[in-house]
Amino acid sequence: MNDTRAAVAWALAVLGFWVAWFAATAFGLPMFWYLPLEHRFVWAGPSPGLAICLYGQLLLVSPTAAAFGGAGWLVVRRRELGRTHVWLCAGWCAVLLCFVAGYFAFALWGRVLSG
């Protein structure tokens, strides 16, 4: 695998990770939630009370990122790619990262908790 193909495939995996992370939170996708008081996992959409989404969310987005990266690799493996393509991917990564981080900042800023 040459440098540009590896970079493009990896960029697609990262984009997949961020898209899935954003979608899981923004759209309340069902995933495993850890209930720390009961020491068990439950499959649920929105938060089922005192629960932790982090583990289930990682479990959800990691295969998505692998699928994006794998699909990206299949697409680019026989193509001639130049540095421009890597710049383009880096640009899209920067845009999506700003968008997703901005979304979380916006959603969490001043969030009222039930306590």
Add this chain to the structure above:
Amino acid sequence: MILAQAARPLLVLHALAAMALLGVTTHLVVVKVLRWRGRPRERLEQTYSRVVAPLFGGAFALGLAIYPHFRVDVRSRYLDAQQPWASNLFDFKEHLMALGLPMAIGLFFLARRGEGARPLTDLFAVALWAMVVWSAVSGLVITSVRGV
């Protein structure tokens, strides 16, 4: 879930890993800036890029291990009711570091790639550095409000 007694030593290890990560990402960005100014340090750049992922993974894993205890005994019992801004800051930090995870792994695997991969690795390095700085400061602030 970890025992409550283990939470404090794990938090110290988490902080140490975060400090080391802050140092490595800062050095990596400095080496990148030197290259942009025409003074490349190939080996140093590769070494720092490779070290970021294990440190990031270690700090992240320690954070994951402490989190259930923090969620129940600190956040739920105190922060959510008394200092909700700290809970929100913590959640933002947590999401931000999760977003950094694929970039840290990417730096590891793309470290030995040449010029072709540079735009992406440069972005990863700078973005990770910014995230780590933000998270380190946030972590200090949150712990100063209430630690485990």
